[in-house]
Structures are given as structure tokens and as C-alpha cells.
Amino acid sequence: MIEVFNDEYFMKQAIIEAQRGAELGEVPVGAVVVCDGRIIARAHNSTEQLKDVTAHAEIIAITAASSYLGSKYLNNCTLYVTLEPCIMCGGALSWAQLGKLVYGASDDKKGFMIHGKSVLHPKTKVEFGIYHEDCGQLLTDFFSEKRSLAQK
Numbered sequence: 001m002i003e004v005f006n007d008e009y010f011m012k013q014a015i016i017e018a019q020r021g022a023e024l025g026e027v028p029v030g031a032v033v034v035c036d037g038r039i040i041a042r043a044h045n046s047t048e049q050l051k052d053v054t055a056h057a058e059i060i061a062i063t064a065a066s067s068y069l070g071s072k073y074l075n076n077c078t079l080y081v082t083l084e085p086c087i088m089c090g091g092a093l094s095w096a097q098l099g100k101l102v103y104g105a106s107d108d109k110k111g112f113m114i115h116g117k118s119v120l121h122p123k124t125k126v127e128f129g130i131y132h133e134d135c136g137q138l139l140t141d142f143f144s145e146k147r148s149l150a151q152k
Contacts, residue, residue, distance in 0.1 A: 007102055010034055010080040011130045014104070017044040017057065018082045018138050024049060028138040031057035031081040033065035033074065040077070041065035057081060058089035062096050073097045075123070082135040084111035084128065090119040100125040104135030 010032055017030025021044030033041040041064035046055040058081055066072050078100040085093060085103065090112030093101060101124055112119045117126060 005037055007080070007127070007130050010039070010078070011082070011102065011104055011135075013039060013042070014080045014082050015131065015134060015138065017042050018135070021045045021057070022138065022142050028142050029057045029081065029083045031061040031079060033061050033077050033079050035065070035069065035074075035077045040068045054088065056086065056089050058085050059092055062092055066096065075099045078102060080130075082131075082138065083107055084113060086110045087112050087115060087119060090115075093124065094119060094121045097121045098124050100127070102127045102130060104128070104130055104132050105139065106132070 013032045014030040017032065018028040019030070021030060022028035026045040026048050029045045031043050032039050041061045043057045043060035043064060045057050046060060047053055058079065061079060062074065065074055065077060074096045076099055079093065079098055080102045082104045084105065084107040085101070086107070098121060101120065106113070106128065120126065
């Protein structure tokens with residue numbers, strides 16, 4: 001069987017990263033950067049592990065992809081992330097001149113879209129909603145478990 005490398009495939013890879021983060025006690029957000037049909041960077045939130053509020057999956061993925069490419073610009077890359085990036089990550093994606101952003105679940109409280117797409121570089125294409133229910137369920141389950149443990 002031939003595996004198809006499309007948006008759904010790459011979002012599933014981001015979901016796997018989110019699950020890895022959740023296993024480590026991190027808010028389950030995962031990201032992969034794709035260039036020329038290949039994953040060049042993978043990351044999950046690491047704010048708890050690193051004791052760093054900026055250690056979001058997107059920031060770590062940008063750094064890894066830039067290092068891999070030897071360039072600060074990711075204009076030929078696509079970032080797949082399970083949750084709509086926050087304003088900090090949106091700004092970083094703008095500076096990186098990301099070619100395309102694909103995110104799963106929306107973040108109505110802290111997502112960059114509350115400020116409008118203008119947060120991103122003008123040439124960045126945006127798609128959303130791929131596996132949004134699965135991505136959202138990861139977060140719902142994580143916080144439900146946290147609340148349950150806190151009540152014990």
C-alpha cells in the first residue's frame with residue numbers, strides 16, 4: 001500500500017507530536033514543518049519541561065526547521081499544528097515568512113485570528129479545520145484529566 005502524503009497525513013503527524021507532549025504533562029499541541037513533501041521538523045509544547053513560556057510547539061518547530069534549512073525564512077514550508085497559534089507564535093511565523101499554515105482546532109481565547117490574519121506575513125496561506133475534532137478532543141481530554149486529578 002502506498003502512503004499518501006497530504007494535509008491529512010501531516011496533521012496526523014502533528015497529532016502524534018501532541019500526544020507525545022501530553023504524555024510528558026505538556027498541553028497537547030504538536031507541530032510539524034514540511035518542505036518539498038518531507039517533514040523537516042517536529043515539535044510539541046515543552047513549556048513545563050523547559051520552564052520556558054515561549055517553548056510552544058510552533059516556536060520549537062520554527063527553530064528546528066530554520067536550523068535544518070540553514071535559513072531564517074520558511075517561505076517554501078508548511079507548518080501543520082494541532083491548535084491555532086497564539087499571537088506570539090503568529091508573530092514568529094510572520095518573521096519566518098512561513099509559506100503556509102495549516103491548523104486543526106481553533107483557539108477562540110488566545111488564537112492569533114482574534115487579531116486577524118494580518119498577524120502573519122502577507123504571503124502566508126492559511127487553512128484550518130483538518131482533524132479539528134480530534135485536535136480539540138486532545139485538549140478537552142487533557143484538561144478534563146487535569147481537573148479530575150486536582151479534585152482528588
